[in-house]
Amino acid sequence: MKKLLVAIFALSFCFIPAASAETPVIRIVDKPHTNFDGTFRNNELSVTLLPNGKLGKLVFGLTSTKRTFLIDASLIDEIENMADGYSVAGKEDPAGQQTARNWLFRLRNVVAYNDVVALPYGNPDEKLVKSLAPSELKFYSSYAQAKLETTLRRSVSAQNGWGKGTSRLSNEFIFRYSQNRRMLTGLSTISTSQEILDARARLAIVLNPLLSRDDRAHYSYNQDRAVKALANRLKVIPGRYQLTSKSAKLPITLVNNFETASVVSVSLIPMNSRMQVENLNNIIIAPKSRQQVLIPVDVIAPGSTLVLAQFINAKGQLVGQVSKLNLTATIIDSRVAWFTTGAAVLLFLGAITQSVRRVRRGRK
Numbered sequence: 027m028k029k030l031l032v033a034i035f036a037l038s039f040c041f042i043p044a045a046s047a048e049t050p051v052i053r054i055v056d057k058p059h060t061n062f063d064g065t066f067r068n069n070e071l072s073v074t075l076l077p078n079g080k081l082g083k084l085v086f087g088l089t090s091t092k093r094t095f096l097i098d099a100s101l102i103d104e105i106e107n108m109a110d111g112y113s114v115a116g117k118e119d120p121a122g123q124q125t126a127r128n129w130l131f132r133l134r135n136v137v138a139y140n141d142v143v144a145l146p147y148g149n150p151d152e153k154l155v156k157s158l159a160p161s162e163l164k165f166y167s168s169y170a171q172a173k174l175e176t177t178l179r180r181s182v183s184a185q186n187g188w189g190k191g192t193s194r195l196s197n198e199f200i201f202r203y204s205q206n207r208r209m210l211t212g213l214s215t216i217s218t219s220q221e222i223l224d225a226r227a228r229l230a231i232v233l234n235p236l237l238s239r240d241d242r243a244h245y246s247y248n249q250d251r252a253v254k255a256l257a258n259r260l261k262v263i264p265g266r267y268q269l270t271s272k273s274a275k276l277p278i279t280l281v282n283n284f285e286t287a288s289v290v291s292v293s294l295i296p297m298n299s300r301m302q303v304e305n306l307n308n309i310i311i312a313p314k315s316r317q318q319v320l321i322p323v324d325v326i327a328p329g330s331t332l333v334l335a336q337f338i339n340a341k342g343q344l345v346g347q348v349s350k351l352n353l354t355a356t357i358i359d360s361r362v363a364w365f366t367t368g369a370a371v372l373l374f375l376g377a378i379t380q381s382v383r384r385v386r387r388g389r390k
Contacts, residue, residue, distance in 0.1 A: 049141075052084055053190070054097045054133075055149045057236040058245065060104050062228055062252035067244075069114045071104060072122035075129040085132045094141045096188050098149040099170040100231060102177050105130060134178055142182040144170040148230030151193035152186055155233060158204060162211075162230075169227045191235025199246040203232055206253040212345030216337055217260060219284040225256055259283035262292060262335040262349040263316075269301075269355040275320040276303075278335065278351065282311035291338040294321060294351075301331045301353055305338075325355040 059071045073079055077086040108126035112119065146152060146166035155163045163186060171184035195203070210226040231237075232245045263279040282288050292306040302324040311317050333351040336344045 049092055049094050051094045051096060054084055056101050057234055058231045061248050066112055066114050072125050075125045085136050088136050095137050096143050096145055097174060098145045099173040100148045137178060143188055144174045144182050144184045145188060146170055147227045148234055150230040150233035151235050152189035154193050166230050193233045193235050195233060195242055199242060202246055202250060203229060206249055209253055209257055215339040216290050216345055217284055217288045218286045225252060257347045261347045264349040266352045269325055269353060272325045274323050276323045277318050277320055280311050280317045282313060282315055285313050287313050293336050293338050293344060295334045297332040300327045300329045301325055303333055328355045330354045
């Protein structure tokens with residue numbers, strides 16, 4: 027009887043399902059290889075995409091085992107650029123182009139029936155991004171999801187918390203990143219240009235934990251130049267103006283070199299009380315155009331005044347570059363003119379009187 031109970035107890039375990047093994051995770055990430063203008067720094071990426079390369083091994087020769095793929099859409103964008111044809115140091119590489127095409131074809135096949143999670147664009151240090159700008163992390167995730175779905179031709183999920191590694195970006199470059207981020211997020215409130223959104227997403231690559239010290243410096247300075255060039259395409263043209271009357275209409279020029287129109291208001295802040303300048307509201311600047319508008323200026327006193335001109339968005343926030351307008355008023359108030367003229371006449375009469383007296387004395 028005892029042996030029978032032991033046998034029944036042992037057999038009962040045969041009907042308990044075994045615990046399912048955790049789904050393997052494949053992380054398709056790498057450091058960036060292109061500058062902000064899309065040019066390739068070197069040809070290292072093409073080597074990693076070969077079947078025996080670091081990224082090639084992640085997609086070639088895989089079995090049918092269920093997996094979860096964590097993918098950086100920024101890396102996929104670079105590979106797509108290669109697949110469309112690219113050059114390094116002015117020399118085209120058709121072999122690298124074909125390697126990229128083969129890798130993308132294989133990637134679409136292996137992820138077809140697997141879970142895909144879009145990492146925040148550029149694979150930044152998520153903890154650092156959260157401390158600097160939590161809303162920006164959401165933007166990186168949604169932007170990456172849209173990009174990846176277009177490339178893979180299927181739906182993917184976007185979940186934060188999958189990031190791995192810590193960025194060692196210095197405080198100097200963190201400050202630069204924050205300044206550039208504020209510039210581009212501000213511009214995005216007055217322009218719907220895709221170029222601004224793309225540049226805003228690419229800022230995240232400087233926070234990639236895989237960057238070396240030299241890479242971090244390179245991309246930080248590179249993004250400074252790129253953001254400055256973008257901001258220079260939507261601004262108030264600086265200039266010098268000479269005013270010769272108490273009230274005037276000052277012509278200033280607004281520039282929009284993007285492919286989309288912008289509706290802006292212009293803040294005009296004089297740096298002293300010699301002149302009063304009114305702001306401009308709801309100006310429509312057509313794409314790829316320059317538009318001249320007139321601003322009313324009232325001169326309180328002659329002299330020079332520096333006016334800071336900057337765009338304002340719908341929320342009343344100052345955005346974009348600050349332009350300097352140097353105004354110089356050379357007019358003289360009518361009361362001052364009458365006083366000066368009267369004084370001159372009196373001096374003239376006094377001089378004549380003195381001359382007459384001298385002549386009389388001389389005769390005596």
